[in-house]
Amino acid sequence: MTAAPLFELLHQELKIVNIGVPSFSETLTAVNAPHVHVHWHPPAGGNVAAVQTLESLERHAEILRAANERAVAKILAARPVVVDVQPARDVVPGMNDRILLHAGPPVTWEKMCGPVRGAVIGAIIFEGWAETVEEAEALAASGAVKLEPNHHHSAVGPMAGLTSPSMQVFVVENQEAGNRAYVNMNEGLGKVLRFGANSPEVLERLAWMRDVLGPALGAAIRHVGGLDVKSLIARALQMGDECHNRNAAGTSLLVRSLFSALVEVVPVQQLTEVADFLGRNDHFFLNLSMAACKVTMDAARNIEGSSVVTAMARNGTEFGIQLSGTGDQWFTAPSPVIDALFFPGYGPDDAAPDLGDSCITETMGIGGFAMAAAPAIVQFVGGNAGDALNFTKEMRNITLAEEKTFGIPALDFAGTPTGIDAMLVVDTGIQPVINTGVAHREPGVGQVGAGISRAPMECFIKALKALDERLAASAR
Amino acid sequence: MTAAPLFELLHQELKIVNIGVPSFSETLTAVNAPHVHVHWHPPAGGNVAAVQTLESLERHAEILRAANERAVAKILAARPVVVDVQPARDVVPGMNDRILLHAGPPVTWEKMCGPVRGAVIGAIIFEGWAETVEEAEALAASGAVKLEPNHHHSAVGPMAGLTSPSMQVFVVENQEAGNRAYVNMNEGLGKVLRFGANSPEVLERLAWMRDVLGPALGAAIRHVGGLDVKSLIARALQMGDECHNRNAAGTSLLVRSLFSALVEVVPVQQLTEVADFLGRNDHFFLNLSMAACKVTMDAARNIEGSSVVTAMARNGTEFGIQLSGTGDQWFTAPSPVIDALFFPGYGPDDAAPDLGDSCITETMGIGGFAMAAAPAIVQFVGGNAGDALNFTKEMRNITLAEEKTFGIPALDFAGTPTGIDAMLVVDTGIQPVINTGVAHREPGVGQVGAGISRAPMECFIKALKALDERLAASAR
Incomplete structure (x- = not known):
């Protein structure tokens, strides 16, 4: 049956219009009374x-x-381009101090949730401001370490979002408006700082990211003269990513875009480690996607x-x-x-x-x-x-x-x-x-x-x- | 209006069922006569x-x-795994002679279409059996070079599909049935042999693929102990590829899977060229996809x-x-x-x-x-x-x-x-x-x-x- 006769039939029989509350419509349906139900709800x-x-x-x-x-x-006009990787203290505004950045709106140490506290403790030990978890907790509680939102520093971070001064951060520039945004690098899955883990293996990985991964990616990105992150996002969206919870395509595109440059500028034994790390972390692109969004919205x-x-x-x-x-x-x-x-x-x-x-x-x-x-x-x-x-x-x-x-x-x-x-x-x-x-x-x-x-x-x-x-x- | 009353109305009015020829149904529709049209056509x-x-x-x-x-x-049981890259003459059955393989069913030189003829000429010069296009044409027409389908040699090739003895081919093994299939490597877009181009730049690229790309990929694939192509296809299909005309995801996944191994086993100056080539060719995965399908269907x-x-x-x-x-x-x-x-x-x-x-x-x-x-x-x-x-x-x-x-x-x-x-x-x-x-x-x-x-x-x-x-x- 096609639309035209159906419309005729409807037209002949239509007697009832129900607006809003669906239960009236359900009753009419139950007794086979032809009617039209219009969805409506009050504002706010x-x-x-x-x-x-x-x-x-x-x-x-x-x-x-x-x-x-x-x-x-x-x-719509924003053109986010990742132009560099540098230590946060050198590029993120206001990071030249005993300061840690966290995700979300401002929150005090007392009110922080478990994973953010864990990450703060890890970051304090990573920075060498304390040696043990207990010392780090005491330091955080004392107020001697400033705790501020990433968003107050043109930055973002996934989950706990901890950014500490010596961490390497991607520098993403909006080449339309000229503003910049910053994000740390994704650690992969398992025991990681962003979920509040702060065991020695977590801090060792962070040290490797600071000493090897960050400089390698920075050199490659500078070598290619920056990478257009908006274009990477556009391509990843055509490849099954939504660039938040799924980044398999974005990560693969990023790695392939930098492959040639990495080979040219990174010493071969570090290159093996970098290749291995990027090969295993399907979420690596998330942080770049976030910084591209941040620099866009800041404009x-x-x-x-x-x-x-x-x-x-x-x-x-x-x-x-x-x-x-x-x-x-x-x-x-x-x-x-x-x-x-x-x-x-x-x-x-x-x-x-x-x-x-x-x-x-x-x-x-x-x-x-x-x-x-x-x-x-x-x-x-x-x-x-x-x-x-x-x-x-x-x-x-x-x-x-x-x-x-x-x-x-x-x-x-x-x-x-x-x-x-x-x-x-x-x-x-x-x-x-x-x-x-x-x-x-x-x-x-x-x-x-x-x-x-x-x-x-x-x-x-x-x-x-x-x-x-x-x-x-x-x-x- | 919900399904139940609509069904009632239909039930009361239904008088006509039209089977097959849609024009009767269209006429009924035009005069608002309620009816049901059933699609049907005669077998064969x-x-x-x-x-x-x-x-x-x-x-x-x-x-x-x-x-x-x-x-x-x-x-369904096939498990295609790419295990090696080797010169065709060493691995493809029956390639130890003056023989060229082409796409499709058998075809004589006389009946070959333009692009396949062009590719045959290019392959003859590439193999050093002739020096000029004219010499190559004469040789092909003379029957002194055997021209046989890839499919007769457990092989496949895109477009003209030319496979010559010294070309490097992927070796894909069906680890369920034990059979193997072979495919040459994708040259990228533009002037390429598979579209019948045979100019010096085409043959130079083929020589580089034979001397650098093939050995590099072969070493990397052996280093990782083979790559499961069925799994790569499965992932690529979730990333917007259909693995024939679109291979952006498959290529990126392949490159990322081999990145670490390439870095370990390929000399650094060749690595730069390989990375650059793979970075620019979004269709590179096609040939592997084809060989995986070939080894599956041969079983x-x-x-x-x-x-x-x-x-x-x-x-x-x-x-x-x-x-x-x-x-x-x-x-x-x-x-x-x-x-x-x-x-x-x-x-x-x-x-x-x-x-x-x-x-x-x-x-x-x-x-x-x-x-x-x-x-x-x-x-x-x-x-x-x-x-x-x-x-x-x-x-x-x-x-x-x-x-x-x-x-x-x-x-x-x-x-x-x-x-x-x-x-x-x-x-x-x-x-x-x-x-x-x-x-x-x-x-x-x-x-x-x-x-x-x-x-x-x-x-x-x-x-x-x-x-x-x-x-x-x-x-x-």
Whole structure:
């Protein structure tokens, strides 16, 4: 039966339209009463204060629209290129001191979750500021080591996200806007600092990364005159990565792009170690993807009146977001629990809450927002290929633009949804989706699963309130 | 409106069922007459002789079923591993003479198409059997150089498929059945022998591949103790390749798998050249994919009574297939014209007919059969992501099994359709789909486009007739 006669039949019989509550529709269906059900829900989930904020912001609709257009233009125009690898202390602003950077919004030592504490202890020993775990704990608790968010230093880091002064960091430059972002290098899986492990093997690996891997990659990257990370991401998205939880293609493309240069500039015995390390770590590209997203989103910061989200980040205690129009202010809520599939032997009780700066990828519109590019991910986090398409389509409802550079094959090369508008998030009640790994709540155990989390609505409501107050103040 | 009331309405109104010819249904639709249209077509497209062959074969249904089961089991059980790279003359059976191997079924010098002639000339000069194009042509025409199909020597080659004694070939072993297959190495794009080019730059590259690339890759492959090509294909299929026309992921995975070994065993100045070559050729994995398919399908040869297709190959003049149950006999038809998208400046008049052994990939159930894994391909050959899914689904109608090792993400990890049954091809009228590059009809120009071709029905009808006669003879 084709559409035309069906329409005729429908047209003759149609008597009932049900709006909103689906249970009425279900009853009609049960008694075979022809009807049409229209999906509808109240704005802001019916939260009266949030609705009032949305209404108040409507008074500045023109300012918001223009500001958001500027923010989106900055995002789309960004050209992230990795240009170097250098010790953090030499390149990251404000790293020339006893300072450690961590993931997420600010958090005190007292409130830090297990994996971040473990990583802080590891980093203190790695830097030689203490010799034992106990000494390191005492030092951290004393306040003698500054603990600040990566995001306050144009940096990002996955999971605990610890960046210490002597670590080697990728330098990613936005060759459109001229700003730079920094990220440490991915350690691989198993016992690693970013999951809070700090045993001697972890610190030895970090030392090798500082002394061998970083200088080797830096030399190769300088030798090729920098690598266009946006182009690598675009290609990886056509090869089954979403560049957050899956980086097999990105890593292979990166290694192949640098292969020839590494051979030319790295001494042969170090080259073997580097080749072996890169050959075994399918996640190595993640950190570069993150820095590319960070440098892109930083270009859209501080546009007065813009409700575009410029950062989402978690410290395992709190989830925080920032808006372009509210500068460096954080809007936080408790870190959510992750809807996860656990590795054998682990369960929800073992999981630390949502953690890491890696959702800068979703902030820029890849990761969970590009799930349609990576149906293999849904096997890992639970779901099917259709779910993967739906996550990406759903995110179109809360974003202002399409990044056509990032064409998704399964969506006929439609671009990724980018430019999260906090207004749309609150209005539609659709929370940004995040693909993520799950850390064990105790330091040092490592990854225990992977899954999907959603950015808490509370952050967006708070952020809009602040934006509204700011706009009201500047209008006075 | 949900299914239940719709069903009620349909049930009340349903008066007409139309079977077969769609135009009746279209008329009913035009006048809004509710009806159901059932797709149906006569077997073998109504070809009476073919229908008779199918009916005659039905008498041996039990033998066919059992034989095809055995053939499919051999295909699914295959474990292709690349174990070495060696000069063809040292490893390919019957290559210790003035012999050149070409793609497709047998063809004489007189009937060879332009690109194959160009490649024969190039190979003769490369081997030092002649110095000029004219001398080489004369030698080829004289019959003093044997010209035989790759397939007669457990080998395959893309496009012209020229394999000469001193060329380095990958040695791929089926570690289940113990058989081996051979393939030369991919030269990259542009002016290359496989498209019939034979200028000095082409022959210089071939010499470098013989003297540097082949030995380097051979040493690395031996160093790692062989590489599981089936596993590389499985991973590449999850990364947007279909391992015939798109090999970006397979190539990157291969390079990354061998990176560490190459660094250990290859002298540093050669390593730079090798890295540079592999970095620039996204199709390098194709030839390995082909040899893996060849070694897999060869294991299913010579099963008495099996109608499973063990080879499809084209020499640019003819398209040929072989069945398991009819041994090394070829069943041919004129090489079809390719439904192609042409590169700027070229059109259908420039195209050579369908050419190359590369459709051994489709014979094994990847390439066009795995199009759902590589929606990016449809951009290149015309079409959308939905078409990609449909090609794979369509091929399920003519295949006997699903290769679960090759799970396709976009089909929720359903395996690739494998084990083409010539009976099903003839019965359904569905011709195997092939993704392919298009060569210029003149030697030396190179690739002018890419597109989709279909294996000619005539080959399958002829093959079934021979199988039927053979079964009838053995039953007497």
